[in-house]
Amino acid sequence: MVEEGNSNVEKRMESSGEVDEVRKGPWTMEEDLILINYIANHGEGVWNNLARSAGLKRTGKSCRLRWLNYLRPDVRRGNITPEEQFLIMDLHARWGNRWSKIARQLPGRTDNEIKNYWRTRIQKKGTKSCESTENPTQMIIDRRQPGPGPSPIISSPQPGLPIHPDLTDAYFPPNDSFWTVEDFWSMQPFN
DNA sequence: AACTTCGGCAACCGCAAGGTG
DNA sequence: CCACCTTGCGGTTGCCGAAGT
Structure with a gap:
């Protein structure tokens, strides 16, 4: 890493x-x-x-x-939007674990990221939610409503990308501010 | 403060498919 | 047709920071 x-x-x-x-x-x-x-x-x-x-x-x-x-310069990391999440769930329901196929429907997303996202977020929460609700998707979205605490200020690593500050797990990890691929491309080291 | 547990993610592994000589 | 090589894919592992005790 x-x-x-x-x-x-x-x-x-x-x-x-x-x-x-x-x-x-x-x-x-x-x-x-x-x-x-x-x-x-x-x-x-x-x-x-x-x-x-x-x-x-x-x-x-x-x-x-x-x-x-x-x-890759066009790779987008973190900040999965609700739209993307719905798409992932929908496509997964249709295609199963065809991560690369699913990733092709989400520009800039990689199969690895979608796979990780599914396993760590959707699958776990879906399993949990099955105990209490028939609709895991709604459950996940509900959990994303802003909570009582302060809302951290976040910014998009790439201009133009939608930001959803109310997504609890959409925050960029702290180490993203250390250095990022975006930094590389802004430096244009090969010039 | 120290230790343990948990969650997220990058990276590796093994296999299958496709291409080439 | 076969052997070998490369690429692509999905599953799994291991590390690290955060959260909990």
Whole structure:
């Protein structure tokens, strides 16, 4: 994970003797930069070659996943809107766990994010709500009504994206303010 | 303050499908 | 047709911060 101070990751890598082998685990900021720069200059290609050519000690698979789920400029993270949530539930009811198919209907969303969202939010709340209500969707929406506490001020990481301040779990995690992919693209490191 | 438990998410793993020689 | 390689997908794991005790 990028948010992790890279020193910890590197220590882990060193202690496990992975320095000169294929690296696993959280991506460092340096690796992200290398990958972004390389793709910006050469485009996406055969991922194994890309990983080698870019000098990344990662598998092509890992590079692909990192790019698709996190680094792509059009990827949207967090702040799932009620509209998107309804869509996810609707499509899941229709298609089941076809996450990539569902993700294609939600521009900027990745299959991984939708899968995680479903499992951590909808599935759990749906299970809970089954004990008390016939309508899990309504249950979830009801839970999103503003509570008594103060409403934190949030801002969209990308201009133009809808913000729903009343969504209790739509807040950007604190570490998003550490550094973000948006920062990368605003820096345009490959220029 | 210290410890434990829980929730969210990034990343890995294994498998299947598709492409190529 | 077969073997090999790459990509894509879905399931699962492990880490970390937050919340609870």
